Amino acid sequence: MHDKDQTRDPYGAVVQPIYQNSLFTFDSWQAIESAFDDKINNPIYSRGCNPTVALAEKKIADIARGNVLGEVKGKLFGSGMAAISAGMLHFLKANDHIVTLNNIYGPSISFxxxxxxxxxxxxxxFISGIDIEEFEQAIQPNTKLIYLESPSSAIFSIQNLKKIAELAKRHGIKTMIDNTWATPLYQKPLALGIDLEMHSCSKYLGGHSDIVAGVLIGSQSLIDAIHVCEYELLGAKIAPIEASLLIRSLRTLDLRMARHQENALKVAQFLDSHSHIAKVNYPGLISFPQADLAKEQMTGCSGLMSFQLATDDLVQIKNFFNSLKLFQIGVSWGGHESLIYAPAIGYFKEQTPMQFAKMGLSFGDMRISVGLENIDDLITDLANALTNIM
Structure with missing residues (x-):
């Protein structure tokens, strides 16, 4: 992506230097005292502010801004869960109430x-989140936060972000969304009225399966408030080296996402027409139940989808799973490589039986992350594995 605001290095280095240091020194009492007057924006100690990290935060905020009026800022954390936890804790106090979805990221439910x-x-x-009426009925006098994930985990259902934001504002409730699936390129929740946006940078923003990080994006006042409290006091900072790798990845985000989308749509269409597949969950398909809403609030789709095998025979399911050659088995997604995972494996162990039942998952539900490999090879790999389904 074009770095229109890139500051030229005084030595002409084409890649910005990494400030891999714990603290920054000053020439005088007056200089360090002045820095403490605005420690959010002045490097003093790298747990608070680091130039490499700050540059990555600015670039992510620039991508997420859209047509939002006013300053939009980002705050990077050491993991996606650190960002999620900090965001929720900022909005909540004891005895409050949250409205959220049955199908959010498993560790978010556990938190x-x-x-x-x-x-x-x-x-x-916990609600499905498909209809705005569900949110209206779930709101209580002590509701302080509506936590969203659109498209949602495992089943990729979509929430109407604009209507939910309007409802929340009428009731004085804050809104937060996990926007990792769509990336800030393809969905801009802040422009639709959502207060706080979260991304796992380990996924598409990092894009190379070599970063663990998370980011919160919101108004300057909100992010600054989170910075001085939850960010600094809980200490979940990102290292400068990881911020530098993230800056590297952001340069190719639009190119990578275009290829992910192109490959994923072809895979989804192949699966949707296959006799051994009962259902495909991918918002880019015209057969997806919420395809119109997907087009209305997103400008593109990523490479993550799920599908249900047309069998409940666990032996056949495992044979399909284990016979894939190009789709590697792994829990994460968003990198250049293609991956497969059965969400029920983790959710069944992490959630209560009642919560697991509400998610509508079985061991025959597969989640795949379609990578950047040759599309014909990926489809052939899936076709060969599906011969294990009778």
Missing amino acids: INDFLTPKMNIEVS
């Missing part, structure tokens, strides 16, 4: 059920 509920007495309402 709510295993941390917020027992330690802060936070109440939670």
Whole structure:
């Protein structure tokens, strides 16, 4: 991507130097005292502000801005879960209530059920999120946060972000979204009225399976408030070297996402027409139940999808899973390589039986991340593996 705001290095280095240091020194009492007057924007100690990290944050915010009026800022964290936890904790206090979805990222559910509920007495309402009426009915007097993930994990259902943001504002409720699937290129929640946007930078923003990081994006006042409290006090910083790798990756984000989308649509169409596939969940398909809403609030699709095998025979399911050659087995996604995972493996172990049942998953539901390899090779790999389904 074009670095229109890139500051030229005084030595002419084509790649920005990495400030791999823990602290920054000053010439005088007055100089360090002045830095403390605006420690959010002045490098003093790298747990707070680091020039390499700040540059990566600015570039991500620039991508996410869209037509939002006012300053948009980003704050990088050491992982996606660190960003999610910091964002939720910023909006919540003891005895508050959250409205969220049945199908959000598994560790996000665990953070709510295993941390917020027992330690802060936070109440939670899990809904499908498909209809705005569900949100209206779930709101309580103590509701302080609506937490979204669109498209959602595992089944890729979509929420109407504009309507939800309008509803939340009428009730004085904050909104937060995990926007990792669509990336800030293809979906701009802040422009639709959402207060806080989160991305796992380990996925498409990093794009090379060599970074673990997360980012929060929002208004300057909101991000600055999170910076001085949850970010600094919980200490979940990102290292400068990882921020530098992230800057590298952002340069090719639009190119990589175009290829991910192109490959994924062809894979989804192949699967959608295959007799051994019961259902394909991919917002880019015209057969997707919410295809119109997907086109309305997103400008593109990524490479992550799920499908259900037309069998409940666990032996056949495992044979299909294990016989793939190009689709490697792994829990993450968003890199250049193609991956497969059965979401039920993790969710079944992490969630209560009731919560797992609400997610609508079985061991025959497969999640694939379509990478940047040759599309004919990927389809051939899937076709060969599907011969294991009778």
